[in-house]
Amino acid sequence: MSGKHQERDVYAAVADPTRRKLLRLLADAEELPLYELTAQFQMGRTAVSKHLAVLKEAGLVVDRKVGRETRFRLNAAPLKEIKDWIAFYEKFWTERVSVLKKMLEEE
Amino acid sequence: MSGKHQERDVYAAVADPTRRKLLRLLADAEELPLYELTAQFQMGRTAVSKHLAVLKEAGLVVDRKVGRETRFRLNAAPLKEIKDWIAFYEKFWTERVSVLKKMLEEE
DNA sequence: GAAATATGACACCAATTGGTGTCGTTATTA
DNA sequence: TAATAACGACACCAATTGGTGTCATATTTC
Numbered sequence: 461m462s463g464k465h466q467e468r469d470v471y472a473a474v475a476d477p478t479r480r481k482l483l484r485l486l487a488d489a490e491e492l493p494l495y496e497l498t499a500q501f502q503m504g505r506t507a508v509s510k511h512l513a514v515l516k517e518a519g520l521v522v523d524r525k526v527g528r529e530t531r532f533r534l535n536a537a538p539l540k541e542i543k544d545w546i547a548f549y550e551k552f553w554t555e556r557v558s559v560l561k562k563m564l565e566e567e
Numbered sequence: 568m569s570g571k572h573q574e575r576d577v578y579a580a581v582a583d584p585t586r587r588k589l590l591r592l593l594a595d596a597e598e599l600p601l602y603e604l605t606a607q608f609q610m611g612r613t614a615v616s617k618h619l620a621v622l623k624e625a626g627l628v629v630d631r632k633v634g635r636e637t638r639f640r641l642n643a644a645p646l647k648e649i650k651d652w653i654a655f656y657e658k659f660w661t662e663r664v665s666v667l668k669k670m671l672e673e674e
Numbered sequence: 675g676a677a678a679t680a681t682g683a684c685a686c687c688a689a690t691t692g693g694t695g696t697c698g699t700t701a702t703t704a
Numbered sequence: 705t706a707a708t709a710a711c712g713a714c715a716c717c718a719a720t721t722g723g724t725g726t727c728a729t730a731t732t733t734c
Contacts, residue, residue: 469582469584471578471581471582471583471587472582472583474578474582475576475578475579475581475582476578476579476721476722477576478722480578480652483656487655487656487659493680493681494680494681495679495680495681503722503723503724504723504724504725505680505681506682506683506723506724506725507722507723507724509681509682510721510722510723511722525681527680527730527731527732528679528680528681528730528731528732529679529680529681529731530680530681530682534659535659536656536657536659536660537659537660539653539656539657539660540660542649542653543650543653543657545587546646546649546650546653548594549590549594549643549646550643550650552594552641552642552643552644553643553644553646553647583691583692585692600710600711601710601711602709602710602711610692610693610694611693611694611695612710612711613693613694613695613712613713614692614693614694616711616712617691617692617693618692632711634700634701634702634710635700635701635702635709635710635711636701636709636710636711637710637711637712675734676733676734677732677733677734678731678732678733678734679730679731679732679733680729680730680731680732681728681729681730681731682727682728682729682730683726683727683728683729684725684726684727684728685724685725685726685727686723686724686725686726687722687723687724687725688721688722688723688724689720689721689722689723690719690720690721690722691718691719691720691721692717692718692719692720693716693717693718693719694715694716694717694718695714695715695716695717696713696714696715696716697712697713697714697715698711698712698713698714699710699711699712699713700709700710700711700712701708701709701710701711702707702708702709702710703706703707703708703709704705704706704707704708
């Protein structure tokens with residue numbers, strides 16, 4: 461029955477620079493607790509926590525409690541949806557179209 | 568100096584479903600005036616026009632006036648930025664890595 | 675056991691977003 | 705030339721977003 465999460469638009473989750481940075485941090489570190497992630501930003505813990513909640517609702521992040529801390533882990537799979545979406549548009553930035561674009565810009 | 572537009576985050580531009588649908592309509596039709604695009608949605612003309620403005624600021628759309636109408640055209644190139652960004656994360660949803668991840672977890 | 679740490683859960687707030695309706699102007703068309 | 709069509713530019717509004725600070729609680733650590 462594939463009981464999946466992702467109750468939130470992946471595109472929207474990824475639209476925020478802070479959240480993209482969070483994904484990157486988790487990509488590089490495998491697993492990180494909230495307080496370490498927070499240390500990488502200027503905003504407060506609550507704000508970072510909210511961003512992580514958004515990522516979690518999009519399925520891009522998984523969290524587990526370890527003692528008093530909550531550790532976060534990347535789950536990049538949902539990004540596949542965006543990748544597939546973009547794939548459709550790749551044909552539009554090939555040679556032929558880019559020539560047309562130059563023409564429009566040089567008027 | 569490559570005087571480029573794109574004063575707006577492409578990720579944010581693409582985060583809205585209405586704007587994604589607009590891109591798709593333009594992809595299929597090459598060039599469309601505002602009133603025809605508007606006809607595809609339930610919202611009013613002003614709303615659609617605003618969405619197109621966002622896409623334009625992100626460089627995803629080009630417009631030109633023809634008579635009394637403003638025609639819009641797709642420019643998919645800026646999507647390349649997202650594609651490249653995603654490429655980095657592709658390694659995280661491939662089989663091999665997920666197996667490796669399990670191994671690391673079971674030590 | 676007392677103090678410090680890490681966090682969740684709120685309440686709160688300003689700015690942004692996504693929509694509306696209206697008015698004025700420029701092109702078409704009858 | 706008079707009506708209509710397409711649009712830009714506003715003013716306006718409710719809901720969402722992205723941030724803050726505070727308080728309560730569970731876990732470590734001294």
